Amino acid sequence: MHQTPRDDFCRGVWYFIGYMERILIGKLGEHVGETVSISGWVDVRRDQGKMVFFDFRDRSGKVQGVVLPASPAIEVAKDIRNEYAVRVEGVVNKRPEKNVQADRQNGDIELEVTAIEVLAKAEPLPFDMSVSGFNLDLTAQLDHRALVLRHPRLQAIFKVQNVIIDSFREYLKSQDFFEFQAPAITPAVAEGGAEVFEVNYFDKKAYLSQSPQLYKQIVMTAFERVFSVNKIFRAEPSATTRHLTEVVSLDAELAFIDSWKDVRDVSEETVRYILKEIEKRCATELSLLGTKLPVMIEKTPTLSLTEAQEKIFAKNGRDVRGEKDLNPEDERELCAIIKEETGSDFVYVYGYPTRKKPFYVYPNPENPEFNEGMDLLCRGVEWLSGGRRINNYDQLMTHVKEWGMDPEKISMFLEAFKYGVPPEGGFAFGAERMTMQILELKNVREASMFPRDMNRIDQLLTGHPSETPEK
Ligand code: AMO
Secondary structure, three states: OOOOOEEEEEOOEEEEEOOOOEOOHHHHHHHOOOEEEEEEEEEEEEEEOOEEEEEEEEOOEEEEEEEOOOOOOHHHHHHOOOOOEEEEEEEEEEOOHHHOOOOOOOOOEEEEEEEEEEEEOOOOOOOOOOOOOOOOOHHHHHHOHHHHOOOHHHHHHHHHHHHHHHHHHHHHHHOOOEEOOOOOEEOOOOOOOOOOOEEEEOOEEEEEOOOOHHHHHHHHHHHOEEEEEEEEEOOOOOOOOOOOOEEEEEEEEEEOOOOHHHHHHHHHHHHHHHHHHHHHHOHHHHHHHOOOOOOOOOOOOEEEHHHHHHHHHHHHOOOOOOOOOOOHHHHHHHHHHHHHHHOOOEEEEEOOEHHHOOOOEOEOOOOOOEEOEEEEEEOOEEEEEEEEEOOOHHHHHHHHHHOOOOOOOOHHHHHHHOOOOOOEEEEEEEHHHHHHHHOOOOOHHHHOOOOEEOOEEOOOOOOOOOOOOOO
């Protein structure tokens, strides 16, 4: 070990700290009896008169440190505040049996601190960041996102989201899907509707991508099975608890399907894999958040829109039969019924009115008024959409005309479909909505690190996250 004493100045006291290899806090249990060096933040400081106790935190976890009255670090320790960034040297001791906290990480050890180097000071915190004392409402949390991200609850949410995105990739790669990067600037509106951000593109008009839909279909015609993890942008004018204007969209598309049911099955297995990975890798986070994963039974129930509406009517007497879509209340009621009947927290709904969905969705050949598009609902909220697409060029062109699309603007997409595109389909879900439903969060903004909505871009706009239930 290289032990060159180095001068550091802190509160007018010169002290010495050796250069030692940094040990991660999560690995300290392997170094009992050794002198080690850790780097991290002061999570908590408890001044007990003659002694000072700390919880130190790094990316791998926390450990308790104690500075004894005779320690050369005692003077420095008295000056240090929460969130100071420090390098600490000390001896890893086993705790006496009576002080062991078996349910805590490093609950059986303690670092007896011999030296502390202040790497960066921190101002007094504007609010209580401790696990038990943290009680900011969502608006205040978003206003202070830069600091609040250090809180274990917030970190747990985004660690789970990481696993969602990683395992989406892992599963599709294991099924021979090819990852591509979709463009964010597009010449046309893929999904239709007015929910689109226009950009001044030099002297032209362009749009922020609403969905990589047309691009994933193009890339599928070359690579057969494709997926992308990309930002999409929706100019949602409604401030609801489940809409953002910037979303991480997990998209997939596959060729040579026999029916829309193949797409449903791939999407179901993708979700099943994601849930299994969360269960495997995020036990600590789930327990910290006090959440149970949604139940996915062996075969997720699948209903047509008409059947779903019939079910709601039969159970609750609310007549939504003939409506063009499920509204949020219908989604909640349908999920509750399915949960009661089957134990499943998921339900697929397929067969929407053709004219109510984008031009590329495949109409049911036996009943072209309805299409072969589908949604997956989980715990009362839609979190995935997809289905079979029109692959025949002439049929596609008929829809382009009927939907009033400008063929010039989607000429690149249309070109691909002139040249032998097999039956195909795909699906997409939003990482934030999925995180929100898996963790039973009340507002999708909790599941977005830097949420954008009609009232907020960081602190640039001054609105507040909506808690208003949707109509
Ligand atoms: P859709 O528009 O239904 O389908 O979007 C797919 C999924 O993306 C998420 N999502 C959103 N999440 C938060 N805020 C929003 N404003 C928002 N908009 C969408 C949801 C939703 O289920 N091209 C089709 C997909 C396909 O057919 O492959 C599409 O974009 O989780």
